Amino acid sequence: MSTNPNEVVSFQNVSKVYNTGTIALSQFDLTITEGEFISFLGPSGCGKSTALRMVAGLSEATSGHVQVFGKTPKEIIQKTNDIAFVFQDANLLPWRTVLDNVLLPLELRGSTKKSHKEYAIEVLEMVGLKDYLYAYPRELSGGMKMRVSIARALAAKPKMLLMDEPFAALDEITRQTLQVDLLNIWQKEKTTILFVTHNVYEAVFLSSRIAVMSSRPGKLSSIINVNLPFPRKLQVRTDKTFTDYVDIAAHSLENSSIRRELG
Numbered sequence: 001m002s003t004n005p006n007e008v009v010s011f012q013n014v015s016k017v018y019n020t021g022t023i024a025l026s027q028f029d030l031t032i033t034e035g036e037f038i039s040f041l042g043p044s045g046c047g048k049s050t051a052l053r054m055v056a057g058l059s060e061a062t063s064g065h066v067q068v069f070g071k072t073p074k075e076i077i078q079k080t081n082d083i084a085f086v087f088q089d090a091n092l093l094p095w096r097t098v099l100d101n102v103l104l105p106l107e108l109r110g111s112t113k114k115s116h117k118e119y120a121i122e123v124l125e126m127v128g129l130k131d132y133l134y135a136y137p138r139e140l141s142g143g144m145k146m147r148v149s150i151a152r153a154l155a156a157k158p159k160m161l162l163m164d165e166p167f168a169a170l171d172e173i174t175r176q177t178l179q180v181d182l183l184n185i186w187q188k189e190k191t192t193i194l195f196v197t198h199n200v201y202e203a204v205f206l207s208s209r210i211a212v213m214s215s216r217p218g219k220l221s222s223i224i225n226v227n228l229p230f231p232r233k234l235q236v237r238t239d240k241t242f243t244d245y246v247d248i249a250a251h252s253l254e255n256s257s258i259r260r261e262l263g
């Protein structure tokens with residue numbers, strides 16, 4: 001059991017070997033505390049998504065322990081709305097309006113209260129879609145679809161958001177706008193965010209902490225505390241401190257891949 005009352009996720013000596021024999025994670029140790037914005041940064045195939053899926057109870061450790069809010073991930077997923085997942089693909093139902101897409105997970109859990117609908121509208125306003133409540137997905141841009149997906153995740157008031165490369169398919173301008181908006185939402189809602197990316201700039205801009213991973217088998221290669229104040233504006237990217245952090249993260253990535261080649 002955890003000794004830190006603020007601990008929300010812990011990986012203890014976690015390994016994951018798929019049926020194919022692929023070792024996706026090996027002796028992975030990490031503790032995440034309440035309110036963090038932590039990114040998992042690493043090259044393709046280093047086990048970032050596997051780690052995130054374990055927190056969501058979608059994948060089980062072959063050995064070691066994963067705990068979420070002091071319980072097993074499956075218990076948390078089955079009994080609470082504490083965790084919400086945002087994928088790269090917004091996965092909206094084309095025949096439902098924006099508002100009805102956001103309400104769907106609540107409906108599936110039997111929650112059809114008026115207050116839920118009011119809150120769904122509130123989160124859609126928060127993500128900048130108050131004029132699109134009754135639009136259909138086909139009428140939206142890629143960035144707007146992702147906003148709906150984020151609103152859908154927030155509608156159940158989760159304590160933790162898991163985001164797996166949510167902006168990877170978007171153009172650079174849209175991606176940057178969404179990054180700023182996501183940080184504002186994180187600060188307002190005070191959720192813990194676990195964010196998977198292979199983009200160094202994105203990781204530094206968004207995170208309070210970065211877990212750099214090395215591949216095959218996926219291990220934690222280093223932890224970077226990003227001591228840049230919040231709120232962060234896009235202009236911060238030109239500050240020397242920001243570019244220094246980008247260098248540190250990039251070097252850490254490089255070193256982890258060199259170690260892999262040597263090892």
Ligand SMILES: Nc1ncnc2c1ncn2[C@@H]1O[C@H](COP(=O)(O)OP(=O)(O)OP(=O)(O)O)[C@@H](O)[C@H]1O
Pocket residue numbers: 018019020022023024042043044045046047048049050051198
């Ligand atoms: N269901 C599965 N069955 C077998 N192997 C898998 C499965 N899921 C992932 N893998 C393998 O496990 C390794 C880690 O995959 P994972 O998706 O966690 O990495 P990732 O760092 O998120 O990669 P990417 O950035 O490309 O999404 C990869 O080699 C991948 O091919």
